[in-house]
Amino acid sequence: GNSVTQMEGPVTLSEEAFLTINCTYTATGYPSLFWYVQYPGEGLQLLLKATKADDKGSNKGFEATYRKETTSFHLEKGSVQVSDSAVYFCALSNQAGTALIFGKGTTLSVSS
Amino acid sequence: ETGVTQTPRHLVMGMTNKKSLKCEQHLGHNAMYWYKQSAKKPLELMFVYNFKEQTENNSVPSRFSPECPNSSHLFLHLHTLQPEDSALYLCASSQERGPNQPQHFGDGTRLSIL
Numbered sequence A: 001g002n003s004v005t006q007m008e009g010p011v012t013l014s015e016e017a018f019l020t021i022n023c024t025y026t027a028t029g030y031p032s033l034f035w036y037v038q039y040p041g042e043g044l045q046l047l048l049k050a051t052k053a054d055d056k057g058s059n060k061g062f063e064a065t066y067r068k069e070t071t072s073f074h075l076e077k078g079s080v081q082v083s084d085s086a087v088y089f090c091a092l093s094n095q096a097g098t099a100l101i102f103g104k105g106t107t108l109s110v111s112s
Numbered sequence B: 001e002t003g004v005t006q007t008p009r010h011l012v013m014g015m016t017n018k019k020s021l022k023c024e025q026h027l028g029h030n031a032m033y034w035y036k037q038s039a040k041k042p043l044e045l046m047f048v049y050n051f052k053e054q055t056e057n058n059s060v061p062s063r064f065s066p067e068c069p070n071s072s073h074l075f076l077h078l079h080t081l082q083p084e085d086s087a088l089y090l091c092a093s094s095q096e097r098g099p100n101q102p103q104h105f106g107d108g109t110r111l112s113i114l
Helices: none
Strands: A003-006 A013-014 A019-021 A023-024 A032-038 A044-048 A058-060 A062-065 A076-077 A087-094 A106-111 B004-007 B010-013 B016-024 B031-037 B044-050 B051-056 B064-070 B073-079 B087-094 B109-113
Touching: A003 A087, A003 B109, A013 A019, A019 A044, A019 A106, A023 A032, A023 B087, A032 A062, A044 A062, B004 B087, B010 B016, B016 B031, B016 B087, B044 B064, B044 B073
Parallel strands: A013 A106, B010 B109
Antiparallel strands: A003 A023, A019 A076, A032 A044, A032 A087, A044 A058, A058 A062, A062 A076, A087 A106, B004 B016, B016 B073, B031 B044, B031 B087, B044 B051, B064 B073, B087 B109
8 A cells, every 4th residue: 555654753954054854655557746834833834845766856955856766855954944843754646536634744844 | 814714713622512603714615624633633523524524524423513604604513512522623724625735723722611
């Protein structure tokens, strides 16, 4: 079946550090891949997406590249800010259009 | 400012109570979803509605009963819940139900069962 695996958190970084949050997936066919972010006390917000192999999604300085050969969609940011502290969820949607399948989430904490 | 509004934000209820969660979206979307978010577990899809018709019930116990009177409103009726049902319940919507459709989430209702 379809599934998403994220690196365990929490991830603790200093401001301006480089961020990588690993995400790998298992799916039949060619899923669309998403990163969502959840700030404290709020719902999830779409951060970026990629719909086919080698696509790069980007938003607010975050990037992720759809790697079919390694079934991965790692999230990166070159210089994190305190305001980036949140929980990040990797998700996939398979070709059948079933609602999103999420990973467990990775908590990021950035200190000044 | 989210286009998906959930009420109430917090709810405490006993196991014998009956209550309802409400979700309203102002985005003109046609698909709506209920998710359950528990600590240290992935988000669990509960129900999917597409053009007011329920298209998925992800083996949810009958003590949870959804209702979708129109494409803008979604309810989750609760009765005789168990302590393990305490969680954050998130509503989401998308333009359509499809593989490339991003979902827009509300801020959730934090439910506590006494």
